[in-house]
Amino acid sequence: MSPKAIPQGIEKGALRRATAREKATLDAKRNPLSIARRIKAAATAAGLEDKRAEDGKTWVSKARQYIDALAEDKAKLTPPDGAKPISAFWTYGIEHPKAPKNDQGVPFLSQRFIAEEWAARQNKPAPGAAQTLETTQGGRELDDMFLWEPEVIKALGGAEAGFPQGYAKATWAKISETYAGLAEGRTLVFGQTADTRSILHQQELGELCKNPNVGLHNIDFVYEAPRSWPEVTRTEAGTNAVRAVAQFDNKDLPHYIDPQGFASDTPEARKAKIDSLLESAPAQAQPQAQAQAQAQDQAQAQPQAQAQAQDQAQVPPQAQVQAQAQAQSQAPAVKAAEQQATPKSPASPLWQMGFQQPQTVTRPQRTGPAPVAASPGAPPLASRPLATGMDGPA
Template identity: 35%
Template sequence: MVSPGRRGLTPEEWADARRIESSYDTVSVDELERAAERLVQDCGRAGYVTHGDPDVAGYLNDYATNNPVDGATGRDFAFGTDRSAPDGSTPPVGSLFQAQACARTRNYQVLSETSAGRRLDGYRLYDDHVVQYLRSEYGIPTTVTARSRNRAWAELSASMAGAAEGRVRVFAPEVHARTLLAQTELPALIRNPKVGLDNIAFVTEFPRQPHLPESLNRFLAHDAVRAQVTMDDYGARSPSPRALAARLDSISLPPRLHAERDRETAILRNATSYADLRPRTVRPTGTAVSTNHAGAAKGAGPVVGAAARPASAPPESGRAAKRKRLLSLAKGSSTVAKGTAKLAKIIDESETDDSKDEDGPDV
């Protein structure tokens, strides 16, 4: 949904985000294996070696803990997750690449571009080839690499959310419950006294939810609501409208949104399923009637309002309509008029044939 005052990406920023993503994804197998070897060498240089094997888990955990993000940058911090597109005609782009594009044009601070973030990102630990390489070459279980990677990024993300001041930007169409954004970053930003709920601004538009009324879509699009509920709460497969009402009642909102929340939760509590929220088809007022062969109405009474409508003229026959059009075209030209009159006479002579086909089916 388009929200007034929300500044989305410009066409140039979208194009730059696609270039950044394409460049990041265009990487050779050799480059990925060199990234894995850099991690192993960094473990060795930092002394994280156990029985001759690199202690990836210990190194990543301690590195993230000992290298928190510096908040004294004077820039708006940007967070993000998921993918989105400017419209349905183009493929989506990763939100983190959108944030990086806006970092260039709007001077945002992105986690992957901090010194600690660049190092972690340089290991390419979210690429499956790197994870499998560490397993095959150094015997590091894939589960150990995945857990260590996730823990390190969570630690850095929490430090960045804690270091933020003032306005922060969020690049995410929707927030999924199991993401780092939902579990770590947004809760930390809300708790941060230098940020708080009022300073969280979503850059990405909220996607319309077809199973919800328009008024509820507008309410869910508020930044203060988006920062606290997830698509697991309001999605088409979420538990129920009443469960969503309970969730909305449980979150803290600024006073300006209280009355709107009360209206929407009242609607939700009166519905047992999302199907109950769909607009009902309104039937015309009055009693339905049918006619017998003689044209007399059968039923309990006339349709309300029928007497107020003037009787419509019977439709012109196809022959009469053709003749009328031809004669109107002939006005102002005697030559055309003669030819048209001749055509009209031919139409008159074929009346019998035309009347046979007048009520037949269209072919």
């Protein structure tokens, strides 16, 4: 069955979120000093002071120290006690005629707001069921600093105060890595593939693979593989596991798959390529407590097995049959109790990339030269970064 379009309710909610964010960003650009004062006040409240850098010539402002610490503050990224939400991640966005325009004049809806709206709807019937980085305490605080805006960076003191070019992306990369390291269980990626320039590719996916509570098998992409790919590529290289490891936009970097070239390979060559990629995925770490418990279990396993074998040898055959029958009769009740005690997690959506265009709307014909086709293996134009931002070009 073909994946459905993004639900209209989520589409409308995401547009409202994008519009509200656009307004807040414009306010921050008009009054960046108020943002800078708020950050410095938080740094002062944390007991920080301006200090000299290690070179003895430059200085690092208390605001920079505060933000750096925030990006690694696990407490502000950890859900409340007992909550185990599905952690959602996102990358880039989709063109939408009603979305705010980016810095290239294109109406562009970030996947961030689609992910946030999805999480909010999951949390209505089951609070704490889903989250995104920007909905955590630390993510909200960093988001409200508007570090992507040059006016805010200037108000904070610029490079002389420890805020060089590229600081915003580096900081978001660090907090994203921290967030991924704290995820548990199944995670969702709101994107089609991970572009090599994205924080998703550079930090988050690798950290999720290493995370002892997640691993490669728990990474699910919300969108189906690109329909521009040949069917065999969609089927074999469009799985969640492969898309979490491979990249499809830069042949000069590791883990590259050319969607067109892949389809022309022999089945044996395709399998070898996939196997090699999956083997290169960062290994899932084992929790220290679990490793210690496993070692103890193994140490005790042999004597326990021997004792159990001796006990079974002394039990009359009729008693063994009765014990097995009793265990089988209790199994359904035990299983039902376990299912009732374990809360159900939200189902993973599987959507097409893009929105369902109203049939009553006729898209105007393009004028001027024909658009330039994307290079082989590049994501669809609608999913390419069209502006700077958290997952845009550095």
